[in-house]
Amino acid sequence: MSRNAFKPNDVQRKAVELMAGFGIPHDDICLAVIHVETGRPITKKTLAKHFRAELDEGRSRVKLKVMTTLMYRAQHDQSPAAAIFLGKSVLGLREKDPDEGGNEITIKGGLPEKK
Secondary structure (H helix, E strand, O other), rough: OOOOOOOHHHHHHHHHHHHHHHOOHHHHHHOOOEOOHHHHHHHHHHHHHHHHHHHHHHHHHHHHHHHHHHHHHHHHOOOHHHHHHHHHOOOOOOOOHHHOOOOOOOHHHOOOOOO
8 A cells, every 4th residue: 555645735734824823732733634645634744844834934924913903903993902902012002000190001193093
């Protein structure tokens, strides 16, 4: 019986990229990717060989998608929660300590107006 070489498809590539982006361990990713011809999960060696780019870039791509979505929500949906999260996590803005005279957030510039 001859061995069939593994050939990843686009659905598997996207799934591996997302799982890697969310920090799912490689052992668990292997269990989720099934070799179409054998019906069995792939090995870590096969994962590393055929999905190197997805494993390396997954985290950055997921972060980009999340930040893009938050930015859109902050600008277009006028979502205060998205704007505050972006301000604190990306721009480094912090609430004032109540002992220092309040708990407001100072934002210079602000978000563009919705048209």
